[in-house]
Amino acid sequence: MSEKNTVVAEHHDEDAAHLASLGYSYDAKFKRDMTFWGNVSLGFTYLSPIAGVYSMFAISLGTAGPPMAWAVVIALIGQFFVALVFGEVVSNYPVSGGVYPWSRRLWGRKWAWMNGWIYVVALVGTIAAVSYGAAPFVSAVFGAEATTPAMVLIALGTLVIATLLNFSGTKVLSWAALVGLIAEMIGALVIGGYLLIFGRQWDFSIFFDNFGIGLDAPGGYLGAFAAAALIGMYAYYGFEANGDVAEEIKNPSYVVPRAMRVTLYIGGFATILLTFSLTMAVPNFLAVADGTVADPIAVLLKEAFGPVYPVAMMVIVIAFISCLTSLQAAATRLIYSMSRDHFLPASNFLSKFNEKRAVPTRSLAMAALFPAIILVLSLFLEDALTAMVSFGTVGIYIGFQMVVFAALRARILGWKPAGKFRLGAWAYLVNIIALIWGVAAVTNILWPRPTGGGWAEDYLLIITTVCVVGFGWIYMLVSKAHTKGDAPAGDASGPIKVVA
Known part of the structure; x- marks a missing residue:
C-alpha cells in the first residue's frame, strides 16, 4: 500500500472509531468524498455574498444611507465568534446534521428536538426564498416577462436543478459548490473591482x-441603522453547513472547524467588497431612499457592463443556484439526522438511503417538496411566502444561538471539549461574546418596524416565530417525539441522559 493510501486508510479508521464513540456505527452509507475546498465551497455558497447583498442592498441603503455598509463589517465580527464556538463543538461531535446533533449532545432531547424543528422550518422557508429570489435574474438572462406566475415557475425550475445536483451524490455536490464559489468570487472581484476603478462616484x-437619510425613522438614525443592519445579518450564515456534512469529509474534527473559518474569511x-463598491457607485442616494430608483444594482450593472449585462446576470444566477443547492444539502442532512434518531414522523421512511448515490434521497425529497409547496401557495396566499421567508433568517439565528447557549451551559456544568480544535483559555470569553452578539441579532431581526400595512404586517415575523415555536413545542409534548430512539443525549457534561 502506498504512503498516501495508508494515510487515507488511517483517517478512515480514525473517523469510523470517532463516530462509533459517539454512538453511530460507520456503515459506509455516506462517502467521505468531500475535500477541504469542497467543504469551504459548500459553506460559502450557502452564505452566498451575492445573494445576500443583492437581496438587501436597496432596502438598507434607502433606510440608512451609505453608513449602512459598516453593518457587514460588524456582522462579520459577531458571526466569527459564533463560528469559533461551532468549530469547537463540531470538532467534538463531527456528526451529520449540524445544530440538531450538537444540541442533543450539549443539552438533551427536548432542546435538540426544538432546535431541529426550528431549523428545519427556517431552512424550508429560506430555500423557497432563494429559489424565488433567483427568478428575476433568470428572467433577465432570457428576457422573460416578470409576472408572478412566471417567477414561481422559474423558482420551481431552479429548485429542480438543485435537487438533481444533490441527488447526484457528495462528489457532484462538492463540485457544484466549488463552481458556485468560483462564480461568486469572479462576480465579486469583477463587479466590485470594475465599479471601484471605473464606476466610482464618491x-x-x-x-x-x-x-439626511433615516433621521426621521423611529428611534432616530440609530433606529434606521439597526433596520439597515439586516444586510449584514442576512449575509453571514452558512458556515454551519460545513458541519452538516461532517460524515462526508475525511478527518472532520480538524477539517470542518478550519473550513468554517476560511468560509467566513472569503x-x-x-x-465587504461588493457592499462598499456598489455604494460608492450609486450616483444619487436620495433617489434610492425615496423609491425613485427601486433597484440600484440593476441600473449600475446595466450602465457598467452594457452588452455583456446578460453575462453578469448569468453569474448571479449560478450564485443563486449554488446557494440553493447548498441550502438543500443542509436541510437534507438535518432531516436525515433527526429521522435516523427516530425523532420525526415516518423516520424509517425518511432515513432510507440510495446506496448507489450515497444520498438520503427521501430526506432530499422532503427538502424539495415543502419549499415547492410554499412557492405554489404563494400564488394564492401571498402572505404564506412572506411569513416563511421572514422566518427563514431569524429561525437560523435562533438555531445558532441555541447551540451557543447550550455550549456555554455545558461548559459551566463541566464539559471538556476533546476535539482537534479547542478554544482553550479563550473558551468562556468567545462563547459569551458569541451569545451576546446572537441575542442582539435575533432581537434586531424580530423588532417590529412600521411597514405601512398595519399592525399585523408590522408584527408578522413575531407572530410567525411564536407560531412555529409554539407548534413545535406542543407537538413534541403531545407526540413524545423527543423520547423516541436510543441515540445518546445530554452527555457532554456528564453521563448520557436518555430522556431529558
Whole structure:
C-alpha cells in the first residue's frame, strides 16, 4: 500500500472509531468524498455574498444611507465568534446534521428536538426564498416577462436543478459548490473591482455621511441603522453547513472547524467588497431612499457592463443556484439526522438511503417538496411566502444561538471539549461574546418596524416565530417525539441522559 493510501486508510479508521464513540456505527452509507475546498465551497455558497447583498442592498441603503455598509463589517465580527464556538463543538461531535446533533449532545432531547424543528422550518422557508429570489435574474438572462406566475415557475425550475445536483451524490455536490464559489468570487472581484476603478462616484468619506437619510425613522438614525443592519445579518450564515456534512469529509474534527473559518474569511472579503463598491457607485442616494430608483444594482450593472449585462446576470444566477443547492444539502442532512434518531414522523421512511448515490434521497425529497409547496401557495396566499421567508433568517439565528447557549451551559456544568480544535483559555470569553452578539441579532431581526400595512404586517415575523415555536413545542409534548430512539443525549457534561 502506498504512503498516501495508508494515510487515507488511517483517517478512515480514525473517523469510523470517532463516530462509533459517539454512538453511530460507520456503515459506509455516506462517502467521505468531500475535500477541504469542497467543504469551504459548500459553506460559502450557502452564505452566498451575492445573494445576500443583492437581496438587501436597496432596502438598507434607502433606510440608512451609505453608513449602512459598516453593518457587514460588524456582522462579520459577531458571526466569527459564533463560528469559533461551532468549530469547537463540531470538532467534538463531527456528526451529520449540524445544530440538531450538537444540541442533543450539549443539552438533551427536548432542546435538540426544538432546535431541529426550528431549523428545519427556517431552512424550508429560506430555500423557497432563494429559489424565488433567483427568478428575476433568470428572467433577465432570457428576457422573460416578470409576472408572478412566471417567477414561481422559474423558482420551481431552479429548485429542480438543485435537487438533481444533490441527488447526484457528495462528489457532484462538492463540485457544484466549488463552481458556485468560483462564480461568486469572479462576480465579486469583477463587479466590485470594475465599479471601484471605473464606476466610482464618491470617495470613502460617504461612509460617514448619511445624506439626511433615516433621521426621521423611529428611534432616530440609530433606529434606521439597526433596520439597515439586516444586510449584514442576512449575509453571514452558512458556515454551519460545513458541519452538516461532517460524515462526508475525511478527518472532520480538524477539517470542518478550519473550513468554517476560511468560509467566513472569503465570504467576508467578497461581501465587504461588493457592499462598499456598489455604494460608492450609486450616483444619487436620495433617489434610492425615496423609491425613485427601486433597484440600484440593476441600473449600475446595466450602465457598467452594457452588452455583456446578460453575462453578469448569468453569474448571479449560478450564485443563486449554488446557494440553493447548498441550502438543500443542509436541510437534507438535518432531516436525515433527526429521522435516523427516530425523532420525526415516518423516520424509517425518511432515513432510507440510495446506496448507489450515497444520498438520503427521501430526506432530499422532503427538502424539495415543502419549499415547492410554499412557492405554489404563494400564488394564492401571498402572505404564506412572506411569513416563511421572514422566518427563514431569524429561525437560523435562533438555531445558532441555541447551540451557543447550550455550549456555554455545558461548559459551566463541566464539559471538556476533546476535539482537534479547542478554544482553550479563550473558551468562556468567545462563547459569551458569541451569545451576546446572537441575542442582539435575533432581537434586531424580530423588532417590529412600521411597514405601512398595519399592525399585523408590522408584527408578522413575531407572530410567525411564536407560531412555529409554539407548534413545535406542543407537538413534541403531545407526540413524545423527543423520547423516541436510543441515540445518546445530554452527555457532554456528564453521563448520557436518555430522556431529558
